[in-house]
Amino acid sequence: STNMAKSKFEYVRNFEADDTCLRNCYIVVRLDGRNFHKFAEQHKFTKPNDDRALGLMTRSARSVMGELEDIIIAYGQSDEFSFVFKRTSTLFKRRASKLMTHVASQFSSSYVFYWKDFFGEQPLLYPPGFDGRVVLYPSNRNLRDYLSWRQADCHINNLYNTVFWTLVQKGGLTTVQAEDRLKGTLAADKNEILFSDFDINYNNEPALHKKGTTLIWEKRDETVTKRMKRPDWRGGGRACDSQQEDGAGLSL
Numbered sequence: 001s002t003n004m005a006k007s008k009f010e011y012v013r014n015f016e017a018d019d020t021c022l023r024n025c026y027i028v029v030r031l032d033g034r035n036f037h038k039f040a041e042q043h044k045f046t047k048p049n050d051d052r053a054l055g056l057m058t059r060s061a062r063s064v065m066g067e068l069e070d071i072i073i074a075y076g077q078s079d080e081f082s083f084v085f086k087r088t089s090t091l092f093k094r095r096a097s098k099l100m101t102h103v104a105s106q107f108s109s110s111y112v113f114y115w116k117d118f119f120g121e122q123p124l125l126y127p128p129g130f131d132g133r134v135v136l137y138p139s140n141r142n143l144r145d146y147l148s149w150r151q152a153d154c155h156i157n158n159l160y161n162t163v164f165w166t167l168v169q170k171g172g173l174t175t176v177q178a179e180d181r182l183k184g185t186l187a188a189d190k191n192e193i194l195f196s197d198f199d200i201n202y203n204n205e206p207a208l209h210k211k212g213t214t215l216i217w218e219k220r221d222e223t224v225t226k227r228m229k230r231p232d233w234r235g236g237g238r239a240c241d242s243q244q245e246d247g248a249g250l251s252l
């Protein structure tokens with residue numbers, strides 16, 4: 001019978017690796033756009049920061065948070081986004097590949113789905129992809145340092161890119177000349193170039209560009225109307241009751 005055939009083949013399931021995430025750890029899934037240097041050029045991203053692209057990344061991250069339970073915080077910058085699952089999560093039995101691929105595919109399909117909301121009539125030229133990885137952090141300190149690390153990356157890149165593109169766009173340098181000019185410079189030197197040559201105070205640059213985006217859930221009261229039968233000693237089946245309940249709303 002087909003059932004016997006199925007059990008004959010089913011041993012292959014045992015070839016699957018166990019990738020259960022260690023209990024009690026925060027599960028972090030980080031996505032990063034594939035080849036977005038090229039994607040940004042082909043889709044005419046404004047340099048150094050295209051706010052449409054950042055908005056689309058954040059919209060896609062919201063979609064991930066809305067579809068997958070247990071994500072408590074997400075952090076994004078450039079073409080990357082990190083999602084942190086609560087330590088006690090048992091979603092997909094904590095299987096790393098399930099968590100990672102659900103995050104990556106929900107994010108990718110949302111990126112395409114919401115493209116128009118941010119880029120209007122400008123066409124999406126090809127289907128973009130995102131890689132994913134899973135990292136476990138056992139302590140609050142480790143998780144905090146992880147997020148600080150990604151934010152420091154954002155800051156360093158943004159400072160470099162801000163000076164680089166100012167040298168090109170306002171200073172008239174070629175990209176090769178701008179790269180040369182910045183070779184070996186420290187953060188203080190870069191701040192100084194911006195300030196003395198272009199009258200730009202880096203501190204006044206938008207926080208979105210300097211620090212990236214954090215998404216968290218906000219507790220808020222929601223009125224939920226439920227219909228319920230109550231045991232009615234007066235006879236007759238009167239129903240209906242409304243009550244206040246705690247809901248959760250997504251806040252940016």
Ligand code: ATP
Binds near residue numbers: 034038047049050051
């Ligand atoms: P890989 O596939 O290895 O990740 P990559 O080309 O995506 O390669 P990244 O290090 O991830 O390399 O860098 C992403 C690049 O995408 C940035 O260097 C920048 O050129 C571009 N980019 C991403 N988001 C934006 C944005 N909002 N505005 C302008 N450029 C962006």
Ligand code: ATP
């Ligand atoms: P899970 O998220 O656990 O995978 P699921 O609902 O996707 O849940 P599956 O075991 O993957 O469950 O089964 C996919 C279901 O999708 C099928 O049972 C069927 O109902 C539906 N489905 C998928 N492809 C088709 C198709 N081409 N035509 C009709 N129904 C389909």
Ligand code: MG
Binds near residue numbers: 032
């Ligand atoms: Mg990379």
Ligand code: MG
Binds near residue numbers: 033
């Ligand atoms: Mg990338």
Ligand code: MG
Binds near residue numbers: 032033079080
């Ligand atoms: Mg990147």
Ligand code: MG
């Ligand atoms: Mg399925």
